[in-house]
Amino acid sequence: MTPDDFAPLQEADKETLYVPPQKLRERGWQQMKHNKLALWGLGIVIIMTVIALFGPLLAPYSYADQDLTMANAWPGPDHWFGTDSLGRDLFVRVLYGARISLSIGLVASLINVCIGVLYGGFAALSGGRTDRIMMHIVDVLYSIPMLLYVILLMVVFKPGLINIYLALGIAYWLNMARIVRGQILSLKQQDYVMAARSCGSSTWQILRRHMIPNCVGPIIVTLTLSIPDAIFTEAFLSFIGLGVSAPMASWGVLASEGINSMRSFPFQLLFPALALCLTMLGFMFLGDGLRDALDPQNDKEGGR
């Protein structure tokens, strides 16, 4: 080493960056674009949402219109998915079922997020004994099969749309609480949180600037993945008769009606089941894709 090696850099030597700057959101989208499955998932979710919102409005029949002369009709030009044993158009009922099932998935998951984020965040931030006790409660609740818990709640609540929202929302927040707690605990140990503290940020500022933005990714992913869970649980509840009541139709109700006549009219089970599967797959793919896209460390071109 000579003293020359320690001479300051000249203006011209200042390092320049050649790649144009890019917003994190744009980069996330770039990542998503390369992920075929995630795009399919996104497509399915968007189509299902559009169908759920506008499908029933455009249909010539209502979900409750009965035409006993046309009972158990096979799929054809008049009734694309056929009709059920009361002559109700199955296509319209599946469309309408999308509305119910998706809304249950969304509302129940949002309730999960609210409870889970508050609970997990509070536990992680207070730390120590509070954290331990709160998480032990979660562990105990976790050991009860959730389905059993939901069924008990539904028996108490009486079947109905709003009660399903509530029962699922109350039961399934445990996962979210754990994920948020884990995330915040690991963020608390991050050097950049230390750095923020050493340059004078208050707890609230750290929460707002560092914790929340860095938690949003995992929360969105968990939310996306918990929607199909909720949809499926609702389908199961409807299947065993604890779900929405007739003449309302969720996919679970339709499937459970279809199963009675599975041998003679298999299409009555097939279409609702297909819609259910497709939606669940869509959300799963989307959730996985989001997980990859929302991680800023995850850089395909190298990086770390």
Added chain:
Amino acid sequence: MALIDVHHLTKNFIVRTDWLGRPRNVLTAVHDVSLAIHSGETVGLVGESGCGKSTFARTVLGLYEKTAGTVLFKGQDVQQTDTAAVFHRQVQMIFQDPYASLDPRMTVEDIIAEPLRNYGICSSRIQLQQRVAQLLDEVDLSREAAQRYPHEFSGGQRQRVGIARALALEPDCIFCDEPISALDVSVQVQIVNMLQRLQKERNLAYLFIAHDLAMVHHLSRRIGVMYLGRLVELGDGDAVYHTPLHPYTQALISAVPVPDPHYRRQVCISGEVPSPLAPPPGCVFHPRCPLADERCKMEAPVLQEIMPGRMVACHHAGKEVR
């Protein structure tokens, strides 16, 4: 008067508690360390991984709550709220891992502006941007870096962002927690060079933590050597480097790479660092020390001034190891 005066600082971590929350296992990461940093000087702190160097720095800064001891800033105890406010503003920190110390979701501008916002230094957005641009100039980063995210930079560039953030509040002292050990050798020189330039321009004091003794010697006026949470030797940089008195320091210096294949290490120590959960009795270095005798196993040596400005904690200080 010293800028920062640390007296008998001790930091215990409670590793396990029993079911009532009472401590069961206690890890002493920093044990009774006293150190003064004068304004404008660099104090080097060396020691192997896990010896408590970083914990010492973080505890002094108040990032960890200290177990015992006092920290004086310009003669005032930082426990007083008004001193604490000044202290936290005037003493900043640079972190070891330039990947972990920058929030991946913030732009460089937001990262550097964070301390400025905290203390309300810039009243308008334009002023803030100007100040950030100025700081980027200081650390030889181009101004267009402001709108970018940390992942777009190399390790050395990120470390400069960290330095810019530490400079934002015009501090008197910066604690450099192994700022170069995560970087390539060529980049290390750039960063060290920059730190020296900034020191000259701003009369900054540094607490420079590293395990690279040669680099610490190059930079520091005084060097402290830590082993298992204790300060075992402290003195003038040249003196510690050329005539080490503690056998551990001698071993460390003998371990500095020398570009000569026929060179044989004079002092080798074997074995692992004992667990800080169960430090050995007597002198904590005795299980690995070539000079250890019965006294070392019983009695812990005290850090004593054996020459002016030279402190050593060893019963056999100055004996040659053969």
